[in-house]
Amino acid sequence: MIKLAIDLGSSVTKIFRIGSGVVLAEPSCVAVSAVHGTVKAIGEEAKKLIGKTAEYTTIVFPVFEADIVNGEMAAVMLSYFLEKAGVTRARARRAEVLFSVPCGAKNELLDKYYALAAACGIRTVSFVEVPFLSALGQNMPLSETEPAFVVDMGGGSTNIAAFSLDGVIAGIGLNIGGGNIDSQIIDCIAEKFGLKIGLQTSEKLKMTVGSLYESDSERMIVNGRDIAEGRPRSISVSSEDIYGCIKLFADKVIEYTALVTAKLPAEVSAAIWHNGIFLSGGTARIIGMDDYFSRALQMDVTIAEEPQMAVVLGGGRTIGDEEVLEAVRIEY
Numbered sequence: 054m055i056k057l058a059i060d061l062g063s064s065v066t067k068i069f070r071i072g073s074g075v076v077l078a079e080p081s082c083v084a085v086s087a088v089h090g091t092v093k094a095i096g097e098e099a100k101k102l103i104g105k106t107a108e109y110t111t112i113v114f115p116v117f118e119a120d121i122v123n124g125e126m127a128a129v130m131l132s133y134f135l136e137k138a139g140v141t142r143a144r145a146r147r148a149e150v151l152f153s154v155p156c157g158a159k160n161e162l163l164d165k166y167y168a169l170a171a172a173c174g175i176r177t178v179s180f181v182e183v184p185f186l187s188a189l190g191q192n193m194p195l196s197e198t199e200p201a202f203v204v205d206m207g208g209g210s211t212n213i214a215a216f217s218l219d220g221v222i223a224g225i226g227l228n229i230g231g232g233n234i235d236s237q238i239i240d241c242i243a244e245k246f247g248l249k250i251g252l253q254t255s256e257k258l259k260m261t262v263g264s265l266y267e268s269d270s271e272r273m274i275v276n277g278r279d280i281a282e283g284r285p286r287s288i289s290v291s292s293e294d295i296y297g298c299i300k301l302f303a304d305k306v307i308e309y310t311a312l313v314t315a316k317l318p319a320e321v322s323a324a325i326w327h328n329g330i331f332l333s334g335g336t337a338r339i340i341g342m343d344d345y346f347s348r349a350l351q352m353d354v355t356i357a358e359e360p361q362m363a364v365v366l367g368g369g370r371t372i373g374d375e376e377v378l379e380a381v382r383i384e385y
């Protein structure tokens with residue numbers, strides 16, 4: 054029996070296969086011909102086309118802010134990824150699959166996941182909320198009595214929760230993520246330098262010079278289009294230039310994290326203060342994120358060893374262990 058954990062992220066889809074480990078991590082996007090509606094590229098190949106295609110090619114992100122917004126394209130994309138990971142349709146029919154879903158996912162979203170699984174030939178499905186998987190992926194000891202606190206910051210969503218194996222004690226799923234920082238950077242570069250840059254460039258800026266240490270001063274040369282004159286122009290952008298864009302996002306997440314901690318019963322709260330907060334998700338990779346959280350919340354903060362893979366690794370651990378799966382799966 055093939056056992057898979059699938060993290061259908063707003064930015065990156067990750068697949069874990071028992072016996073093999075992480076077998077796929079590719080951008081969750083599809084390039085579609087606007088004229089014929091045909092699929093031109095999927096995943097990595099499609100992402101390369103962002104901002105570089107003529108008007109008649111559109112890049113579709115079937116998962117937006119952790120919601121399946123285009124079921125048809127989600128199925129085309131996932132079928133392709135499964136094939137690429139060596140899971141043919143015939144094999145998918147016999148596979149047991151775990152999907153990670155946002156904290157507090159409603160039945161409406163689970164219905165969409167069921168439909169997606171069916172469209173890919175998958176018949177045996179279970180769902181687990183992101184915070185549990187993040188914790189399990191970081192090998193945190195989870196029990197009924199020992200609470201954990203996780204903040205997973207992805208590309209289009211952020212999950213904040215305190216929980217034990219018994220369930221979520223307090224938690225929230227927000228529809229903001231690293232993508233919001235990218236858009237903010239585009240606006241900021243337009244305003245400061247009069248230069249229009251693309252999404253790929255802003256994401257690269259964030260990953261290369263982005264930092265939550267105010268004194269950092271890395272630099273990167275970026276190319277864009279002069280807004281006034283319409284001509285191509287290059288500028289040097291520093292960490293300080295985009296600091297505000299990253300801070301804006303971090304402050305928002307911290308604000309909600311503080312709200313969640315404020316809701317905890319006294320004993321849970323004491324345990325959380327003792328164990329600290331665990332960060333995961335690709336956006337947790339921004340330099341200084343842990344120190345920034347720690348300073349703002351006055352708590353210990355630990356970043357997952359592989360932040361972006363924590364959820365799918367936890368998914369792998371869960372689908373491979375019936376007892377854990379029984380404890381954390383959503384009743385549906």
Ligand SMILES: Nc1ncnc2c1ncn2[C@@H]1O[C@H](COP(=O)(O)OP(=O)(O)OP(=O)(O)O)[C@@H](O)[C@H]1O
Nearest residue numbers: 062063064065207208209210231232334335336338
């Ligand atoms: N080194 C890095 N520095 C800053 N940001 C990064 C880095 N690596 C990845 N990211 C960002 O992490 C985000 C993707 O993270 P992740 O794969 O956890 O999201 P996702 O699971 O696809 O989305 P979601 O969980 O919101 O549905 C993107 O916004 C990406 O730009």
Ligand SMILES: [Mg+2]
Nearest residue numbers: 062063207364
């Ligand atoms: Mg995610």
